[in-house]
Amino acid sequence: MIKKTKNTKDSKEIKHKPWMLTYVGDHQVSHDVSIESRSYDRASLSLKTYSSLDEYTSHSESDTTTWVEVNGIHDTTITKSVCEKAAVHGVNIEDILNTKQRPKIESNNEYIFVTLKAISYNEEKETFIKEQISIILKDNLVISFSQFPNDIFKRLKAELSVEDSFLRQKNAGFLFYRIIDLIVDGYFKVGDQIDSEIAIIEDALDNSDNEIIEDVYWLKKELLYLKKAIYPINDIVKHLVRTEKKNFSSETIFFFKDTMDHCLQINESISLNQELVTSFYDLYLSNINKKTNEVMMYLTLFSTIFIPLTYIVGVYGMNFKNMPELDYKYGYIAIMIVQFVIGIGIYSYFKKKKWLNSSE
Amino acid sequence: MIKKTKNTKDSKEIKHKPWMLTYVGDHQVSHDVSIESRSYDRASLSLKTYSSLDEYTSHSESDTTTWVEVNGIHDTTITKSVCEKAAVHGVNIEDILNTKQRPKIESNNEYIFVTLKAISYNEEKETFIKEQISIILKDNLVISFSQFPNDIFKRLKAELSVEDSFLRQKNAGFLFYRIIDLIVDGYFKVGDQIDSEIAIIEDALDNSDNEIIEDVYWLKKELLYLKKAIYPINDIVKHLVRTEKKNFSSETIFFFKDTMDHCLQINESISLNQELVTSFYDLYLSNINKKTNEVMMYLTLFSTIFIPLTYIVGVYGMNFKNMPELDYKYGYIAIMIVQFVIGIGIYSYFKKKKWLNSSE
Amino acid sequence: MIKKTKNTKDSKEIKHKPWMLTYVGDHQVSHDVSIESRSYDRASLSLKTYSSLDEYTSHSESDTTTWVEVNGIHDTTITKSVCEKAAVHGVNIEDILNTKQRPKIESNNEYIFVTLKAISYNEEKETFIKEQISIILKDNLVISFSQFPNDIFKRLKAELSVEDSFLRQKNAGFLFYRIIDLIVDGYFKVGDQIDSEIAIIEDALDNSDNEIIEDVYWLKKELLYLKKAIYPINDIVKHLVRTEKKNFSSETIFFFKDTMDHCLQINESISLNQELVTSFYDLYLSNINKKTNEVMMYLTLFSTIFIPLTYIVGVYGMNFKNMPELDYKYGYIAIMIVQFVIGIGIYSYFKKKKWLNSSE
Amino acid sequence: MIKKTKNTKDSKEIKHKPWMLTYVGDHQVSHDVSIESRSYDRASLSLKTYSSLDEYTSHSESDTTTWVEVNGIHDTTITKSVCEKAAVHGVNIEDILNTKQRPKIESNNEYIFVTLKAISYNEEKETFIKEQISIILKDNLVISFSQFPNDIFKRLKAELSVEDSFLRQKNAGFLFYRIIDLIVDGYFKVGDQIDSEIAIIEDALDNSDNEIIEDVYWLKKELLYLKKAIYPINDIVKHLVRTEKKNFSSETIFFFKDTMDHCLQINESISLNQELVTSFYDLYLSNINKKTNEVMMYLTLFSTIFIPLTYIVGVYGMNFKNMPELDYKYGYIAIMIVQFVIGIGIYSYFKKKKWLNSSE
Amino acid sequence: MIKKTKNTKDSKEIKHKPWMLTYVGDHQVSHDVSIESRSYDRASLSLKTYSSLDEYTSHSESDTTTWVEVNGIHDTTITKSVCEKAAVHGVNIEDILNTKQRPKIESNNEYIFVTLKAISYNEEKETFIKEQISIILKDNLVISFSQFPNDIFKRLKAELSVEDSFLRQKNAGFLFYRIIDLIVDGYFKVGDQIDSEIAIIEDALDNSDNEIIEDVYWLKKELLYLKKAIYPINDIVKHLVRTEKKNFSSETIFFFKDTMDHCLQINESISLNQELVTSFYDLYLSNINKKTNEVMMYLTLFSTIFIPLTYIVGVYGMNFKNMPELDYKYGYIAIMIVQFVIGIGIYSYFKKKKWLNSSE
Numbered sequence A, B, C, D, E: 001m002i003k004k005t006k007n008t009k010d011s012k013e014i015k016h017k018p019w020m021l022t023y024v025g026d027h028q029v030s031h032d033v034s035i036e037s038r039s040y041d042r043a044s045l046s047l048k049t050y051s052s053l054d055e056y057t058s059h060s061e062s063d064t065t066t067w068v069e070v071n072g073i074h075d076t077t078i079t080k081s082v083c084e085k086a087a088v089h090g091v092n093i094e095d096i097l098n099t100k101q102r103p104k105i106e107s108n109n110e111y112i113f114v115t116l117k118a119i120s121y122n123e124e125k126e127t128f129i130k131e132q133i134s135i136i137l138k139d140n141l142v143i144s145f146s147q148f149p150n151d152i153f154k155r156l157k158a159e160l161s162v163e164d165s166f167l168r169q170k171n172a173g174f175l176f177y178r179i180i181d182l183i184v185d186g187y188f189k190v191g192d193q194i195d196s197e198i199a200i201i202e203d204a205l206d207n208s209d210n211e212i213i214e215d216v217y218w219l220k221k222e223l224l225y226l227k228k229a230i231y232p233i234n235d236i237v238k239h240l241v242r243t244e245k246k247n248f249s250s251e252t253i254f255f256f257k258d259t260m261d262h263c264l265q266i267n268e269s270i271s272l273n274q275e276l277v278t279s280f281y282d283l284y285l286s287n288i289n290k291k292t293n294e295v296m297m298y299l300t301l302f303s304t305i306f307i308p309l310t311y312i313v314g315v316y317g318m319n320f321k322n323m324p325e326l327d328y329k330y331g332y333i334a335i336m337i338v339q340f341v342i343g344i345g346i347y348s349y350f351k352k353k354k355w356l357n358s359s360e
């Protein structure tokens, strides 16, 4: 089940001067920042890995498509340098560094800037990991910034390594599309994970497992945070399809429409699950009230039958000197019969009221 | 009643390269894929059935209208070949193969592509079956892809077999309309099935049947999934009526408007039933709390009357040596009268408080 | 109170070929279909009643306004003939015959077609009767189709019979307006009936009448169905005011604006009542929980006071040989005082906790 | 607190012919209708009071601004005459007479017509009084119709009586603005009254006052009716600002924008309070369930401790001849110790389960 | 935790004549109003502090940018004078003085006027402080009005004091942007405070702390008021970006877009937390019902086992002369065995029903 999530502060790191840059995110990041640069066309691919900023030079102004991949954004100097070499505005550099940034698109005459959340499920920690990915498209250059070292782009790199592959045949706009498409594809795995959480809760409610109701809250909260991370993608891809036709080939626009479709689908799926989760409370409350009602009926049946009878035997347990019935020969048997009749009478009344039907 | 539904995974089969094709759906599909091709005009109809792809050729470029019906999409080679012969883009081929695809319309200069869900109720399994139907309109050719062998198009075929029938008089655009209209008509049967499920629950709640509340959840879930499958049709038909006027005769547009109307109607009907289902929880909770309250009042009545009396008889059951009352001649009868008065007093108090009105 | 409503099937009668006509509605209709035709201008009025279709001829192409009123639509032949003589399209004929049709407007170069629900409250059956009324405006001809024989148009006919009355001075467009206006006026009576249902429930909840909660559900359901029948009128009249200015005099448009206003008002009124009805569940649940709580407090008070005391007297009712207290002279009186102190103590504790305030 | 409100019928008085006029409202109106006419410019002010219609003549066509104030609308003859002298259309006269009329604006080439609800709180009756005010602006003439004699316009009259006051400097359009602004200002007092009702309920819920929950319903209902009366103002003022620029000076438009702002503010305030009121049910239900739970825990604690002990003492109260324990010397003391141990055991178990924490 | 908030009256101070000015807000304001004026360009900065209005002159018409900062608005004379020297319209002066004013933007040919709420959390009083800030941009003059003396602008002043700083390089439009941006940045701290309130409630619900539920209401109310204060900012900044391009450099518009983004983010964050808070009621109700159910099951178990047994021992405690069982040698042992069997039977029945699983 989804575990309790702790919120990290959003505000401290919000700078009062947007052109002064700070990293906003988990402070315990320890991995080194690496920069990989791939320049390719149909025929050739050259890969460079930079261990320090000094070596890194902006891409050559040749005809090849260049993909600069920055792994890690906590070293603000590197991010800033890479961005400034591509003339990216300080406001967008700040967006790259702020891992709390809402997914957004910014396009101007110089470049298109998109920042998104890649989401994956961590089986061990039983939480969803949200990683900020920022992508810049500028002429034949694509720069991507990832928060953590990860495998998201493994497939892309494999494909790039194959000569004359579909990706190698296309331009930088298509590479930009592929990165976004890859992130959106990842959301379907998130959807499946949520489906299995839902199934676990459904089973638990069926088996009257009382402990499940707290997990419902954490799932509900997670769904809200997932929607917050995923929902803005809709508008970003719609913006790309509608107003950026000049920057992409018509085929890439066609592919983007397909991605737009997937965004719609994943958002509908989350909304649907949100409605299911909300109705778990109603279902649980109905179940627990049903159970309480059943238990109460048993208690009431036993109590209302035996309470008068116990009273009667109490009467004849009194030690008054003058209690003539006590001396009757059939007093005992008579009073036992009277009690039996009373007991049956109360039971029949309950039966007639149908109070016991549901519990038998 | 609607049975528990198991979700199948949405993600595994989502390919990372949209131009590489895989079937996404139930893996236990075993029926053979068959292709039927009907070429017709007012006067003539020719029917060809292809058992293998080799024989299948694209439709002749003659003046007749051709309907190619593909039954089964799990054999990706067949779907791909048929599509490629009609120059359908790979992204749409993938949509045809992905049975989790959201209903959508795609129209370009070459063809109009629509993918929908045909829904029917399986009496035996007590579930709704959602079958993906994809339809392509390209000039005078209509291609339809169905997920399972089925009777949806039986009526259409019967009508086609009649010489100079209304359908035979019309062009491919009208055939395209008829297929969509047929699917939408099927939704009304779904609506009726839901109405009877609602009626069953209403009766059960009336008769205080406690077991029904779990079924409410499964009906609520099914309604959410039905809405997800049906709702997008609204926009698809609206798009056809508004922006595809050039591809259809004005009469076909007139018919499409009627279908648009039906889409609106079925969606309103589902929304209405969703509101009813939601209020079942409130009704159930009210009923069960009412019942608990009634039971509690009986228990409290019996308890509060007999508890003090039982105490009193307990007092005179004590074995103290020095209890003068025990020796009084009328001690017994006096204490019984006192108890009777106390009992009546408590009962009257309850009566005055109107606590027992509702349960008598 | 509103009675339980049974839903009739929507689907069976939905034809798969829209140009083949069937009546969709209650099958037990037994009244004969009658056709009345009124041709009028300021000075003259001629009324013809047709008992069979043969006699009926379309209206003369003269300058008079003609109103053809068809009472009953279950005889499809009559409806079809009347429509075809006015060149009404088959799709609209089907709408006239389908009593489950959503209220809609269809306007083309030839005619304006509107179908609505006239709603009235049947005091005897305690249900709302929804009758489908369809109206066609074509040049100086108005045709109306009613589902049942009824008094809705009585006022209109009376007014027509007065020479030079306001209605007689106006053209067919104004007659068309008056019919729609009459139906909308009827909705205000529906609103008043709902207001009195609400008032009954409010009183019952005030008097803690537990039986009322089931009626709340049926009222909620009825409101949903009323909204479904009434809500689309908004758009129909708005469409008439905005896009049909050429077919109506500017004064008629002015009157239509007033009707639009009434539509808005009745829809707001229904929405408001829906919100009230929803909060009845909350109010009922609060009331019943309050009552349960009060009852529980009485039970707990009596129980917690007498349970320890009853135990104590039980102790001294034991038959052990060696129980020295039993032989003390003041044993009995001492133990009774101890019990009194314990009883008062528990009662005071309850008092201090304010548990009994609300119930005294 | 807000008292129960009785709805008055909306429909009876709705005329089937909009050009035939009837008063729709409270029938017990008894005050006389008075007409006051003020003609003014910077320098001069002339006030005429008409006791009968005969004396009343339409305003002179001079350059002065004229304000005709009609107090009372239940005498339809007067309203009709005044309106007809200003050539107001019958449909708008009907709106003036129908006190159930939704607030609306109607503007044509001749005049601007606005009908609103002035709302005030009646301390004595503890209800909100909704009074319909209709205002017509026609050239340099303003006519206002009020339902009851009242003090709403007192301030306006005072200001008019001062020579060269701001109001006297301006034209009829500004007077029209001032009347609407005055009515909107009144809504803020309504808002404050609601705030104090909310505060009373908050206090009552804090002090566990069980009787408050019924008042919550009446406040909720009142808020719905207030919103129905106030909400349409938004659109009316927006319409005035956006499409009636030709009829007002740019400064008056500037003032109207400020009023628009106030309308927004009061509507937000009502919506906010509606959300608070809705959550009172949740809070009450939580509180009452908490209290029930606490009471139950006390009952259960006492019962589970003493029930086994009472059983044990019952066992040794049996009168069997052969019960060896009864004869043991330390039988009594032993059984009392056993009971003490059992009692402590059960109490500790409860403690460990933390069931008693919340109530101590 | 958030404390109970008392609402202050909104209406009394609403003037019936918008051009007559009164301060609307807390009456206990005691600090003096101070005016600081800063004129600057890249090279020079001159700071003047005015202790009385007489000394204050409007800014020189030189090329320098001037920022007039008014601390305190309760002295209406000062506010009015400062505004009138800048030719600000009376309606906007009233907005500045009305601390209940909804955040709004007003732009005309002369100036841009914005009024906002700066929000901060007061740790001591445990409430959010909402301070009204109004800002006017007129040519190269910026005037700001703050309700209380505060540190919001400290950073801005520090930056201004540095020669050739980013802010000193820019014009008045940029200063206007910085003030708004500073206020929006403050909202993120509000967001963090809410997150920690949410966390406290989550922990309390986890630990079954019953007292927390009242705090939930106050947090819910505070969120509603925060949303009311913050939500309108969205539209204000959107308006600045879309329709005021002529008044700001394209770079300032770029910065405003970033602020727009932050507004969106903070509003989403508040909405998300509103949904969480609402579900606390459901969670609490589920928890408390679960607890009640558990307690009831214990009570029922003990009661239903011991009630029949206590009855049986009562029977043999009766003092009838003729009770043969009492004389049997193994009567006592036999009846004890019978009771043991009955007790085990009832316990097993409970076990089989799984009623005790959840509580063990």
Ligand SMILES: [Mg+2]
Binding pocket: A010, A100, E269
């Ligand atoms: Mg955040």
Ligand SMILES: [Mg+2]
Binding pocket: A010, E188, E191, E192, E265, E266, E269
């Ligand atoms: Mg935040």
Ligand SMILES: [Mg+2]
Binding pocket: A191, A192, A195, A269, B007, B010
């Ligand atoms: Mg799914």
Ligand SMILES: [Mg+2]
Binding pocket: A190, A191, A192, A194, A195, A269, A270, A273, B010
């Ligand atoms: Mg999913």
Ligand SMILES: [Mg+2]
Binding pocket: A188, A191, A192, A265, A266, A269, B010
């Ligand atoms: Mg999915």
Ligand SMILES: [Mg+2]
Binding pocket: A278, A279, A281, A282, E279, E282
């Ligand atoms: Mg919920």
Ligand SMILES: [Mg+2]
Binding pocket: A281, A282
């Ligand atoms: Mg709920």
Ligand SMILES: [Mg+2]
Binding pocket: A289, D289, E289
């Ligand atoms: Mg409960």
Ligand SMILES: [Mg+2]
Binding pocket: A191, A269, B010, B100
């Ligand atoms: Mg899915």
Ligand SMILES: [Mg+2]
Binding pocket: B188, B191, B192, B266, B269, C010
């Ligand atoms: Mg239906």
Ligand SMILES: [Mg+2]
Binding pocket: B190, B191, B192, B194, B195, B269, B270, B273
């Ligand atoms: Mg249905």
Ligand SMILES: [Mg+2]
Binding pocket: A282, B278, B279, B281, B282
């Ligand atoms: Mg519910």
Ligand SMILES: [Mg+2]
Binding pocket: B191, B265, B269, C010, C100
């Ligand atoms: Mg239907």
Ligand SMILES: [Mg+2]
Binding pocket: B191, B192, B195, B269, C007, C010
């Ligand atoms: Mg139906």
Ligand SMILES: [Mg+2]
Binding pocket: C188, C191, C192, C265, C266, C269, D010
């Ligand atoms: Mg009404």
Ligand SMILES: [Mg+2]
Binding pocket: C191, C192, C195, C269, D007, D010
């Ligand atoms: Mg009403």
